[in-house]
Amino acid sequence: MAKTRANWTAESWKDSELLECAMVVPENDDTASFTFRAPSGAWFDYQPGQFITLDLPVDPKNVPGGNVQRTYTISSSPSRPLSITVTVKAQAGSIGTRWMLDHLKPGVKIKAYGPNGIFTSHKHPAKKYLFISAGSGITPMMSMTTWAWDSGQMPDIVFVHAARRPSEIIFRERLEQFANRVPGLQLRFTVEEADPFRVWPGYKGRLSQIMLGLMAPDYLEREVFCCGPEPFMQAVRDMLNALGFDMNHYHQESFGLAVATEAEKPALTDVVPSEAGASISFTASGVTAPCTETDTVLAVAKRSGLNIPSGCTFGLCGTCKVKKTAGEVHMVHNGGISDEDVAEGFILACCSHPMGAISVEV
Structure with a gap:
């Protein structure tokens, strides 16, 4: 006999109980949402943004032992506690997610662990x-x-x-x-x-x-x-x-x-320009100017009496593109330079900060 809302238990689901796939909803190519319920009728208690780990019985030809554990963020909300949903997208080389898309159907039961996570x-x-x-x-x-x-x-x-x-x-x-x-x-x-x-x-x-x-x-x-x-x-x-x-x-x-x-939680080690000392050698002009990491190449050039053609000054137009021949810069642009140009050593002067001593062809 199917349970009605009136006789569902108010107990929280424990990961000692297998989850039963209740519904599969295709989202787009190689992407689907899988909704699970607890056969006991237990409710799901977690924080929005947390994840769950699924134990997936994949083909043993692909993985020795035949099982892989994959972590998926919960896409449903604990405000709707009768079920829990994960939405997965298969990437190139996916094993666990590929198995889910090809084999996980309503009625199939799998082991799960969690929920866990601090991203909420x-x-x-x-x-x-x-x-x-x-x-x-x-x-x-x-x-x-x-x-x-x-x-x-x-x-x-x-x-x-x-x-x-x-x-x-x-x-x-x-x-x-x-x-x-x-x-x-x-x-x-x-x-x-x-x-x-x-x-x-x-x-x-x-x-x-x-x-x-x-x-x-x-x-x-x-x-x-x-x-x-x-x-x-x-x-x-x-x-x-x-x-x-x-x-x-x-x-x-x-x-x-x-x-x-x-x-x-991994430590973020982002490069952030500071007031530390730096310098820029403008090789074509024979000028070397002291500056700080918070200065842009364009600002230092203007301060030194040199002209670098520029337009938007937001890293968008690409007018201020120059060749860097030595040193490192921190550049946050808005699409004004291609990855190929960056690989060849070009920078946008308006949004490039010298990280120490650098040289540019100006």
């Missing part, structure tokens, strides 16, 4: 949030946003998400339904390219400082949560550091490395 808005209550995610890094943000919606007290949330195409924005329709009904949720999507034969009125291109300033002009006042691939999160941290954001209000979770406790 519950630990950092604020009136204003800025959620920044890319790809499947959207899952903890979806959990936290759903919690805010269900609480009936939706705070001020700017939800920024980056995807390859609009059709690959996971949860887009659900988020738009939320945003259509409350003023506190503002959605800001940016994509690398539009879908063929579909108009895209949103942002296009890599997330940049200028784009972030347009999406959330009051970003300095917000508690920031970020999740995505490591290079994406590094770029976000570089942007915020360059913009003077107080990084005590920045929190991140990689979908490649979920952190269970504060003790496991």
Whole structure:
């Protein structure tokens, strides 16, 4: 006999009990949401943004012993405690996630551990949030946003998400339904390219400082949560550091490395220009000028009476591109230079800070 809401128990699920897959919802290519329930009827108690570890019985031809443990952020909200959902996206070479997409069906029971994790808005209550995610890094943000919606007290949330195409924005329709009904949720999507034969009125291109300033002009006042691939999160941290954001209000979770406790939290070793001494040798002019790491190459050149053509001064137009021949710089640009140019030693003078002694062809 199926249980009704009236006779479900109020006990919390313990990871000694197997989870039973109750529903599978395809999201887009190689992405699906798997909803689980506890056969005993136990409820799920966790904090939005936390993760769960699944013990997956994959093909023993792929893994000795046949089982792998994979960690997935919970995309559902504890405000809906009768079930728990993870949303997974298969990457190249995926084993556990590939098995889930190919074999995990309703009725299948699997072992799970958790929930765990410190990446949650519950630990950092604020009136204003800025959620920044890319790809499947959207899952903890979806959990936290759903919690805010269900609480009936939706705070001020700017939800920024980056995807390859609009059709690959996971949860887009659900988020738009939320945003259509409350003023506190503002959605800001940016994509690398539009879908063929579909108009895209949103942002296009890599997330940049200028784009972030347009999406959330009051970003300095917000508690920031970020999740995505490591290079994406590094770029976000570089942007915020360059913009003077107080990084005590920045929190991140990689979908490649979920952190269970504060003790496991990796130290961030970002390069941040300081007042330490530096110098720039302008080799074509025979001028060497002392400066600090907080100075830009363009500012030092102007101060030295040298002319580097420039336009936007935001790292967007690329007019101030010069060749660096020695030393290291910290450059946070807004798309005005290609990766190929950077590999060849070119920098944008307007947004490059000398980290010690450097030489440029000016």
